[in-house]
Amino acid sequence: MYPSPLKLFCALSIFFFIPSISTPFLPANNVSLFGDAFLNNNYISLTKEKNCTSPSPPPPPLLYKPSITAPSGVGRVFYVNPVRFSDPSANSTVSFSCSFSFNITNAPSCPFGDGFAFLITSNISSFSRYDGYMGLPGEIQDSYSVQDSYLAVEFDTSFDPNLEDVNGNHIGIDVNKIRSLASIDVLSRGEIDLKDGKEITAWIEYRDSEKMIRVWVGYSKQIRPQTPVLDLQIDLSKQFKEFMHVGFTASNGKGSSSHTINRWRFKTFSGFMPMDPHEAGNCLICSPGDTDIEFGFDYPEFSGRALHLALVLGAFVAVLILIAAVVLVFVFVMRRRRRRLRNVRSERQMRRFQGGRMIPKMLSLTEIKSATNGFDQDKIVGTGASAVVYEGTIPNCGAVAVKRFNHENKFNPSISHGPFNTEFATMAGCLRHKNLVQLQGWCCEGSELVLVYEYMANGSLDKILHDGTNLTKFLTWERRLNIVLGVASALIYLHEECESQIIHRDVKTCNILLDAEFNPKLGDFGLAEVYRHSYGTRDATVPAGTMGYLAPEYAFSGVPTVKTDVYSFGVVILEVASGRRPIDEERVVITDYVWDLWEKGIITEAADRKLMGRFNRIEMEKMLMVGLSCAHPNCEKRPRMREAARMLRGESPLPVLPSRKPIVKIQSVLPEGCEEIMSFGGGECVDDTPWSTPRTHFSKN
Structure with a gap:
């Protein structure tokens, strides 16, 4: 498959002209460090390893008021500027996506620390009262006002039954308190071991239109898993202030761990949010006023020698740009040719379904989007496991029902299974009956799979x-x-x-x-x-x-x-x-x-x-x-x-x-040797007749 010209151009541009597309923010100039957090070889370490054999200092007295300085064992880092999350005048709240890579390692012969959390807070000085809780405000919140709020996604490596933790290797979502609203044991799912020392990538996404926050984790830096490990239905518009601070917090408690953040990407979306914002490039579709923060901690700073080398290599840039332009033209021509061939093959395959009979009209994606106002949510009249149905109007067709299939269903007319393929193959050209919904058109363009039916005014x-x-x-x-x-x-x-x-x-x-x-x-x-x-x-x-x-x-x-x-x-x-x-x-x-x-x-x-x-x-x-x-x-x-x-x-x-x-009687399908298979139940496999009666919800007895 050829890469799109836009993706190829962006890739070549980023390779040769990183500053012109997306310059990674250097941590020293764009983040604020608190407590034990420090810079180390262009990545951020949130905590320092300590001698866990020496006794820990007692917690401070209740009159202790946390300040901007965190207690020992606690470290925080925030983006230097606050980020706008809501607009009170317009009564709107942004959506956001975030991805970052991290490592958690511990000192030899020492237990793990408490873990760390991705944090969005209105009060950057609200540290835990002592070394614990990952630096989040504790149960007693002396410095944390009721007007303040925070959202934390914790990567917890300690087990505290008082906080109702599931275990010492879990991910949780906290809102304004350290007892998680939702959590998942990632180790038992076979997904991730937070304590194995490997670099792990996390993706966090909140869609305000759905009032849903989702969390993915994986060992890959580039590919986000298809299924989130944790999701939570919550309306964060009631929690977010107009401006909030974004960053990370960690603590060691009674253990000794190094919590490091290697890369960090954060975006806000005030309008349309793409299906996968982490693969959407450099915020090319962000609305005006959206925030796009990117930290590339693994980019080395230029020294004088490196700058001199860059100037010498600059003479070759023009040649490289020319080569890139030729490649772009070639790819563009090949893509157009491949698209024409694919359309011809698709038409031939579709005709084979019905032995050459005429089939419903093939519509363009532009016509489909025009009919549904760009798949406007207000046009939705039904949803299912594999598709969403929109009400629309198409010239020469009148009112129609547009059935848009999920993007993961790949169109391949030669395969008989799959919701889109099965439904198209069944409906196109042969099903003409007054009591069957009639197929009037279809669209297969890019990743979109759409069937257009006559509109039924009274619904289901x-x-x-x-x-x-x-x-x-x-x-x-x-x-x-x-x-x-x-x-x-x-x-x-x-x-x-x-x-x-x-x-x-x-x-x-x-x-x-x-x-x-x-x-x-x-x-x-x-x-x-x-x-x-x-x-x-x-x-x-x-x-x-x-x-x-x-x-x-x-x-x-x-x-x-x-x-x-x-x-x-x-x-x-x-x-x-x-x-x-x-x-x-x-x-x-x-x-x-x-x-x-x-x-x-x-x-x-x-x-x-x-x-x-x-x-x-x-x-x-x-x-x-x-x-x-x-x-x-x-x-x-x-x-x-x-x-x-x-x-x-x-x-x-x-x-x-x-x-x-x-009584329900179903013909037995148990294979020979069923006595051994069923022996765990303590009974015998008796089958004197060719019929057996399973004790299921289909039978009253």
């Missing part, structure tokens, strides 16, 4: 049924019956009328969308499986879907069939008729609830109370009985979708249900 059935919207009163019995019949028609089309049989695998009310007239349309084919008879039988996979809608045999074996969709449809029928969730807040399963009423002969008591009795009792009983039949624990007893639709319309007799809910 799930929200209208359960979230108490104003539209609930319009969900009459007649409309509920029409919704169920519409979904049944869509599933009949997928199972029996498509060129290739399609199993949806995620039939549920939040994937059933309603237009302005409350007509239903089934959507979200990110988990769908296309079955061609030439492929043979299906293989077992990891079960996908939503708990409460999964058929017992599918959750047990991982093999999807049309009957697994029928089971999910049966749960939807019961949900629409009763207004209850598949699994409510008290963990009651809807199928168990309706079976209990059937056993008592009062099945119509399951009717949704929001209908206020305005429904046909015979039709209600018929719908509930069909729902139980479709959600039968035994897949062989379930009707096919066409038969279920005929029963709902009164064209076929109602199903014959047993007087009591059948």
